Amino acid sequence: MEKKTIAVFGATGAQGGGLVRAILADPTGGFTARALTRDPNSAKAKELAALGAEVVSANVDDADSIAKAFDGAYGAFCVTFFWDHLSAEKEMAEVELMAKAAKKANLKHVVWSTLEDTRLLVPLSDDRMPTLHGKYKVPHFDGKGASNHFFTDAGVPTTFLLTSFYWDNLIHFGMGPKKGEDGKLGFVLPMADKKLPGIAAEDIGRCAYGIFKAGDAYIGKTVGIAGEHPTGAQMAKALTDGLGKGEVVYNYVPPEVYRTFGFPGADDLGNMFQYKRDFETQFCAARDVAFSKSINPKLQNFTEWVKANKDRIAVG
Numbered sequence: 001m002e003k004k005t006i007a008v009f010g011a012t013g014a015q016g017g018g019l020v021r022a023i024l025a026d027p028t029g030g031f032t033a034r035a036l037t038r039d040p041n042s043a044k045a046k047e048l049a050a051l052g053a054e055v056v057s058a059n060v061d062d063a064d065s066i067a068k069a070f071d072g073a074y075g076a077f078c079v080t081f082f083w084d085h086l087s088a089e090k091e092m093a094e095v096e097l098m099a100k101a102a103k104k105a106n107l108k109h110v111v112w113s114t115l116e117d118t119r120l121l122v123p124l125s126d127d128r129m130p131t132l133h134g135k136y137k138v139p140h141f142d143g144k145g146a147s148n149h150f151f152t153d154a155g156v157p158t159t160f161l162l163t164s165f166y167w168d169n170l171i172h173f174g175m176g177p178k179k180g181e182d183g184k185l186g187f188v189l190p191m192a193d194k195k196l197p198g199i200a201a202e203d204i205g206r207c208a209y210g211i212f213k214a215g216d217a218y219i220g221k222t223v224g225i226a227g228e229h230p231t232g233a234q235m236a237k238a239l240t241d242g243l244g245k246g247e248v249v250y251n252y253v254p255p256e257v258y259r260t261f262g263f264p265g266a267d268d269l270g271n272m273f274q275y276k277r278d279f280e281t282q283f284c285a286a287r288d289v290a291f292s293k294s295i296n297p298k299l300q301n302f303t304e305w306v307k308a309n310k311d312r313i314a315v316g
């Protein structure tokens, strides 16, 4: 039987990379991976080609290249790259291009990596957190949530995939434990005693693969994924036990303080954590761990992830 091609944006990155590797690790699964990249000659692109992916040049800002990337494919994994440019407007324009191209290419299934439009629960008039860039509360969430309609409007068979906080942020995003003035390792989160749904970035792609493999089951649906919903204190305990570098203490930093940390996007992330803290029940309910495991049997919890990555986690 001819294999179904999935065109994967972000293939050299975290989410898309996990999907490409999941497809290629299952040669009898009925799918092949078309890895989309701006640079097919990069080391990462060549690595994917060596694993068996078809590598195709595409830029999410360029409609013609998206059309070529989707040509002849069965499905696509769509993701945008907020942290490369910090613009929700740019993300929305990109989603519109991808949705229109998906319709033109007559794709049978798109998995769109989205997040909540937080303004549905925190309208701009709600001053518990500042409004950012004039019209958002959490720009990197709101732009994605506000883009869902592009797929629906275009009539594209779509699964809306709500992702979770990557635990890999402890490796790549400066969120690992840091030594305080008392010499103790501290792990900072603005979550108080609330649960933070999280996931190994690699598991997002594996879950997306499970969704493609399920055929029509999740088309037209919004599904959320997480590997576990630990509290900050539980994460600190797992880091204490797993890193072998002494006690890691959970340091709750209120969102209003986190917003002032000064790195690009600190205000966006402060608002994001506040949203997750203040709407813990809804946010966790939208990301069921048992469901995530059902579409990705390899799903890791935080303790397992720490064990597997203990030498990569940045400890300052």
Ligand SMILES: NC(=O)c1ccc[n+]([C@@H]2O[C@H](COP(=O)([O-])OP(=O)(O)OC[C@H]3O[C@@H](n4cnc5c(N)ncnc54)[C@H](OP(=O)(O)O)[C@@H]3O)[C@@H](O)[C@H]2O)c1
Residues within 6 Å of the ligand: 009, 010, 011, 012, 013, 014, 015, 016, 036, 037, 038, 039, 042, 045, 058, 059, 060, 061, 079, 080, 081, 082, 083, 084, 140, 163, 164, 165, 166, 167, 169
């Ligand atoms: N960090 C978190 O905790 C978290 C949680 C949930 C959701 N997210 C969301 O995840 C999204 C990013 O996904 P990711 O982490 O998988 O990304 P990533 O690891 O940063 O990888 C992005 C890849 O996409 C490619 N890319 C960048 N700009 C592109 C463009 N204009 N056209 C085509 N490809 C482009 C790059 O590949 P080439 O250089 O090869 O083209 C890059 O390797 C963000 O929007 C973020 O909001 C993050």
